[in-house]
Amino acid sequence: MVVNPAAISSQPYVEEPTCGLEQGVEYVGNDIGSARATHANECCALCEGFGGCRAFSWSDYKGGTCWFKNRKDQVTWETGVDSGQVLANPAAPSCALELNVQYTGSNIRSASSVNAYGCCSICMKTTGCGAFSWTDLNGGTCYLKSAKGDTQYSAQFVSSVV
Known part of the structure; x- marks a missing residue:
């Protein structure tokens, strides 16, 4: 929560998370789950609430679907797909399985x-x-x-x- 010192109201100003949507861009691979959403801008909050999610790609599949990713790696241009990154990728090296x-x-x-x-x-x-x-x-x-x-x-x- 961010408090705006210039606010006239006694209510705190809550800054919404921004994921910096990239329109027409798909983050390829690294899928860890999905959720229904009618618009790409809904995916940011859904990703934040999904364990391990750091990024997402949204498409209109089945009326709108957020595809959750554990990292942002390969990027490709794809009409009708929007993507955003919620958290930075983990520092390398990461988990050697x-x-x-x-x-x-x-x-x-x-x-x-x-x-x-x-x-x-x-x-x-x-x-x-x-x-x-x-x-x-x-x-x-x-x-x-x-x-x-x-x-x-x-x-x-x-x-x-x-």
Whole structure:
């Protein structure tokens, strides 16, 4: 919240988040989820409320859909698609994924994500998170951890230190 010192009202002035929409631009790949929205300008707030979302692309698919991204990478020109970035990309290097590995112990909490890359973003935004293990159980579940801890082979898991 930003308080405007020149305001006459005693009510605080709330500055709406701006995502700097790029019209006719699609952020390619890095999809972590989606939500219905009739206009691209609705996607900013929806992205902020979706774990791991840092950017989005909107299209009129099914009456309007926000496609949530865990980062902004490749950009392409696409008529009818608008995109915006809510948070800057994480600093490189970011999560080097270990396939078929589960980190055991040191659990903080669990979170939903359709892929392991989403867990990386969620962990980076979670205080005390230093690692995670992801499985596609229940549509995708991140097990956020304070540290890597012990490892074990598991074909159902992907893990990373953050």
